[in-house]
Amino acid sequence: MPATPNASQGPGSASLGFGPTRPSSIPRNSLLGPIAASHTRRLRGFPSKAGGHLGPPKRQYKHRTFASWLNRNRRLVVALLLCVAVGVAVHQLTPASEQRAIVLAAERDLPAGSSLTDSDLKPLEVLPAGIPAGALTPGTAYRGKQLASPLQKGQIPTDAQILGPGLLTGTAPATAAVPLRMADRASIQLISPGQLVNVVLTAADGFEGPGRKSELLAAAVPVLWTSAQGGTAGQWLGTSEADGLVVVAANPQQAEILAGASTRGKLFFVLVSPPGNR
Template sequence: MSASGSFGASPGPSFGPPFRSAPAPLTRRPWRRVLARHRRGLAALSAAVAVFAVIVAVRPAPAPTGPILVAARDLPAGSTPGVADLTLVAMPTALHPAGVLHAVGQAAGVALTGPLRRGEPVTDVRVARSGGPRDTGTVALPARFADADAVAVLRPGDRIDVLAAPAPEHPGPARLIVPAALVVARPAATGASSTGALLILEVPRAAAAELAGAANGPALTYTIHRFVNGPVATSRE
């Protein structure tokens, strides 16, 4: 056997593809590792975004708003608020009270027919319209009452039942002249010799003539129909 057949001899020509080592596993890219690590959180975030998009799509358009006049502080009945006592606030138009005022000038300097709490809307029935009553079915007229002390507890906005006392020559019960008359104003005493006290009342037009006639005859008195400030108290003066 020749030397070429020994184990130490150089190998002969190779048949078939050369042997190659197995490739190293591919390294995962960093952004894929981040996605794999936070896939649950990202799925929850995507779901939240989808829900928000649906809510925005079905949500109705914002309700239109407009300014209304409200009291800037507590105001008593009969007072005449100034510009600093009133303010404008925005409110949805669907919630505006009937007859609400929309400008400070509509109520500034006008007597209030009832008290107002801070933030309460100012409506047309809360202010005494200058120059006359609030509607065509009523009129305002003066009436003098016999008891000045009794009249002193009244304020604009109060409602009274006006009664005419019987004449001395015809004794009997007092007669109802006007039910639920509105006290518009209580003029200050002038110091004249006239007895009693004067009130400006708003009454139905049909009752005005009878009240005017009674004011020149038997003495007038009243019963309380409604106080705008609650029960009578010494602080009303």
């Protein structure tokens, strides 16, 4: 027969039955409360009499195992985290490697009007972002062509710096390159590519009748090339007689007026300042 509980036992007394003591049967303000709760926690994970299970201990065991390993190897973990942080910082500060391209650069200082040879330009490896538009490459046919502007040693030439269609790069559509033969050949020394000039026509015999003035053919046209730059027009102008020639960029109306103007009189130029500087 099961034992009969003593009458002196109160509602907070431990049960004499089998099985673990439940903490709910002990008042919270009792001194036995923490002991019973600790005893119950230790009993979790052990099978009960009914064949059940009071709680899975595996997850708590793994947590305690990882915490123990982390505590033992905290210095190693800190060192690994520092290595990762340094690697991320180096990766962000180091620029991404880019494939380099080969262009041509001046082997030495070259004056305007020079006819380019193989020894004037050398291959140079540069990043794609540093290649100017129209840069000359080893596959460009540049031999024998003339420079429209000087080059410094190491500078990368472009097609706009060589006599040819490249001189009109960036100009308005339908712009033409018009060669003019100036009457005063010595005055060509005063101008260089990029300057703006007014082209003026005077009488062919040098004597003007009463009331006759010089005619302004084109105003503020940019100079593309002059024979004073040290070479001959060669392949670009189709003639070897370039002395006294000036090449200007003209719109279709100006080009029609300037073409053949030297047969009607003598041509002169007047230097003008850009519109923004007036």
